[in-house]
Amino acid sequence: MRSPPRILVFTIAVMLILVAVHSNTSTYLRADEIQPQFNQAITQVRLAESAGATQSEITELVTTLNKALELDGQAVKLRSPNDTQQRADLLARVNVMLNEVQTNASVLETVASQRTRTNTVLAYVYGGVAAAVGTFAYAVLFAFYRRYRIKRTFQMKVTVK
């Protein structure tokens, strides 16, 4: 019987090594499993932040994200076939939490955006009001000053030296 070509043996050996390496390092590939949902959640939270959400508002979202991350870590460690159901339950909970974060972050983005817009408009309006009040105060003070100067002028006593 003819032995298989060397290149075939080499290819199979390389594939086996790659599979072995992958199985050894799969503990650290948690990101692959959480990738899409976590990525969307982070993006949405950052949008809420840039829209002007406060630190305390973001803290609630980050706390939920960390809980989801912790559960995901627990799920990844469950590798035995007997743990399939528990793993699926954990991942389902992670999914629910991440969806919740995305929804809340989206609402927060809208609220924070409106609040920031309102605050900006108010700041400029207050600027105009302050300018008007300042102008009025200046006019009043200037009028008083003129009256005072006129009064002082008429109170002057002319003495001949």
Add this chain to the structure above:
Amino acid sequence: MVFITLIVVFEMIAYVATTPRPSEQFFQLYVLGSNGRAAGYYPNNDTYISPNETVSWYLGTTNFMGNVQLVDVRVKLGNQTINPPNDTQGLPSPAPLITEFQRFTQDNETWEFPFVWRVTNAGLVNNTMHILTVEINGETFQVVDCSARSGYNFRLIFELWTWDTNTDAFQFGWETSGEHPVAWLQIWFNMTTSTPFQYA
């Protein structure tokens, strides 16, 4: 004229108050000794560590990026010959990964946690010390091929990785203003044992 002057001044104040100022974006990464200070990294201040000797440190990172970040602190075990992370090229160390710690951190948030470790299985063969298993925070990890001549100059390397939303993956370091800074630390130690080489 007065009104125009005042309105320009007050509107400028309103603009400054409502416009967020750009700040430098960076991370801080640190390791503290057993007492929570930058000292006392080794038991009895001796860099020679025996198998099963517990070493207590604190790992910490602070987020100054201005937004929420998913941080990943990777712990690697290296020896004297393996390359450390490359700062200029932003490349991580090729040393074997032992474990990693992940967490979401807010802007200006410091995340500090205990890092208690010990080498649980190591042995000397042909005057070369091989570390086979390491226990970190109560969990045992296999070490793939890490040895040092006479047990000198092992090092634990801590690398800071962050989640990149553009590539949907962790990246070593972080992106800021078109630059790619990295943060990493290493602590050297020597491993001594009189026990012969044993496979776990």
